[in-house]
Amino acid sequence: MTPLTPVLTDTWDKDRSWSLETYVATADGYAGLRKALTMNPADIVTAVKESGLRGRGGAGFPTGLKWSFLPPDDGKPRYLVVNADESEPGTCKDIPLMMASPQHLVEGVAITSVAINCHHAFVYVRGEVLHVYRRLLNAVQEAYDAGYLGKNILGSGYDLDVTVHAGAGAYICGEETALLDSLEGRRGQPRLKPPFPAVEGLYARPTVVNNVESIASVPAIMRNGAAWFASMGTEKSQGMGLFSLSGHVTRPGQYEAPLGITLRELLDMAGGIREGHRIKFWTPGGSSTPMFTDAHLDVPLDYESVGAAKSMLGTRALQIFDETTCVVRAVSRWMDFYAHESCGKCTPCREGTFWLKQVLARVENGGGVDADIDLMVDLCDNILGRAFCALGDGATSPVTSSIELFRDEYQAHIDNHGCPFDPVRSALFDYTPKQRTGLLAGAAGGH
Incomplete structure (x- = not known):
């Protein structure tokens, strides 16, 4: 059953x-x-x-x-x-x-x-x-x-x-x-x-x-x-809903279930994480909701329980990422989206998402400095609650939650001058920054 x-x-x-x-x-x-x-x-x-x-x-x-x-x-x-x-x-x-x-x-x-x-x-x-x-x-x-x-x-x-x-x-x-x-x-x-x-x-x-x-x-x-x-769901989150499972899951798709079901239960029906891998992080309600980790597999997926765990149920878009995924890269791609889709009406969202995009790209591509992590938190603080609509607030969620959960991974990008998950860049960590720049430029030019 x-x-x-x-x-x-x-x-x-x-x-x-x-x-x-x-x-x-x-x-x-x-x-x-x-x-x-x-x-x-x-x-x-x-x-x-x-x-x-x-x-x-x-x-x-x-x-x-x-x-x-x-x-x-x-x-x-x-x-x-x-x-x-x-x-x-x-x-x-x-x-x-x-x-x-x-x-x-x-x-x-x-x-x-x-x-x-x-x-x-x-x-x-x-x-x-x-x-x-x-x-x-x-x-x-x-x-x-x-x-x-x-x-x-x-x-x-x-x-x-x-x-x-x-x-x-x-x-x-x-x-x-x-x-x-x-x-x-x-x-x-x-x-x-x-x-x-x-x-x-x-x-x-x-x-x-x-x-x-x-x-x-x-x-x-x-x-x-x-x-x-x-009669379905929980006391305050009643009825059923469509849960969208995507990413590194064996059988992605739509699963209609009562609110209050857990990701662990949904993964059991979806065949689990792809073979040979383990879950690293996931979103309970799309990219604009604070991310969860494997420690949250048993959080009931209803509005109150997810809120108590410091996220939002949102649209129940469960994006699943395994340990091969670079969290900085994922958040950077999401921020590219939010910066592009900001309507530009209000300054906090228009300017904030633009600068978050620049700083994330700098950190991912090896040019980050120690102050960049706190700079991103500060940028999010200047957007959250100050934007004209929820787009700005939502754009800060993946940044602040990923820094809270994976700050060491951001620091590793800064210390190693690039992504430790990128095999090409990982092989370059023994070179000086100037040598790395030349080697990467040559690779990009096809030499």
């Missing part, structure tokens, strides 16, 4: 799992919407609250509570926006979900729209994943053709249109207010809050912004009840 709980993934192994026909036949598709259309919208919100569903996009904010923040209906438009701009390094759950079973999301959009009295919903997808964008467009069209979307849904008198929008591939658009600006046709940059989207969001109207997995979880709650969902 395994603790796997296939709910969102229950149709992934079926023939043409992405089709409406398969969804209806094998997952009791749209039964949740039929039920929701007979309910008072406030009762739907209450059911989602009682289920304990928390946002699956990283922050973990209670989903039903977020819906309830909308002001009283004034008869004017209000919107639902699904954040499908999945781009956190290591995160790969929403894209497989939309590819394998987009109807879970489409039905969830319809139920959520009924709950908040929205008549026009948007799904914001990364433009690079063209195959997913096309599949979602087709799924929405199938739902229109079957009467689950459009005018007078299932004869209920309720109207709903759904627009699938392709973004232009900016990581910052994963931040909800930057996404809204992008959706309105402007440059994607975070807005000042308050006002929050629930009060003044898309087109300055009340808006709910939720992650793909959050919305896709709603149909099962409608079908099976709030108590069923709350």
